[in-house]
Amino acid sequence: MNKDYLLGKFDPAKHPDFVSVGKPYSDKPGMMLRKEAFEAFKKMWESAQKAGISLKIISSTRTFDQQKNIWEGKWNRFAQEAPAPKNRALKILEFSSMPGSSRHHWGTDIDLNDLNNPAFEPGGKHEKVYEWLAAHAQEFGFCQPYTAGRPHGYHEEKWHWSYTPLSKSFLAQYKSGVTDADIQGFLGSNLAGEIGAVKHYVLGINQDCAE
Numbered sequence: 001m002n003k004d005y006l007l008g009k010f011d012p013a014k015h016p017d018f019v020s021v022g023k024p025y026s027d028k029p030g031m032m033l034r035k036e037a038f039e040a041f042k043k044m045w046e047s048a049q050k051a052g053i054s055l056k057i058i059s060s061t062r063t064f065d066q067q068k069n070i071w072e073g074k075w076n077r078f079a080q081e082a083p084a085p086k087n088r089a090l091k092i093l094e095f096s097s098m099p100g101s102s103r104h105h106w107g108t109d110i111d112l113n114d115l116n117n118p119a120f121e122p123g124g125k126h127e128k129v130y131e132w133l134a135a136h137a138q139e140f141g142f143c144q145p146y147t148a149g150r151p152h153g154y155h156e157e158k159w160h161w162s163y164t165p166l167s168k169s170f171l172a173q174y175k176s177g178v179t180d181a182d183i184q185g186f187l188g189s190n191l192a193g194e195i196g197a198v199k200h201y202v203l204g205i206n207q208d209c210a211e
């Protein structure tokens with residue numbers, strides 16, 4: 001895999017290994033995933049359906065440019081709340097990746113149902129969804145990279161799941177081929193090294209999803 005791929009600098013719509021998601025798996029148009037990841041998701045979706053659980057993909061592959069829009073949107077919105085650049089970057093990094101360092105670049109990772117942890121917790125509208133995923137996602141190759149209680153990296157994300165038969169390999173390639181100096185080209189990107197974007201964020205995941 002070349003470095004540009006790992007950094008999200010390619011067009012999934014023109015990549016031969018990507019397919020469109022579509023209904024009933026997602027209500028949003030334009031979603032794409034690696035073919036094997038989508039095939040595995042469809043099996044998981046069917047199995048969940050039989051258990052009365054409805055899975056919806058609300059975000060899938062995002063390119064460097066799409067992540068840059070998300071990042072710079074927050075960079076500007078958080079300007080007053082966190083005027084010091086490093087604090088601002090750390091605030092964004094609670095839940096959003098620096099462009100070039102998102103697992104969503106790889107076509108293996110998805111956000112399901114809701115971008116809000118309490119929705120998946122007891123009393124939340126997706127409580128049963130999370131219970132089911134925690135018990136069964138691994139049977140289909142999916143793992144939750146951002147669990148609670150890790151020493152570094154993003155906060156917990158109960159909605160983010162990764163197809164590890166592919167993403168473990170991409171992560172290993174990222175670890176050996178990408179450095180903080182490659183994380184560049186957006187507002188605040190000069191902080192990638194100081195913050196440890198690769199070490200603490202890309203690699204700071206639930207180790208069950210890494211090895």
Ligand SMILES: [Zn+2]
Pocket residue numbers: 059104109110111159160
């Ligand atoms: Zn995500």
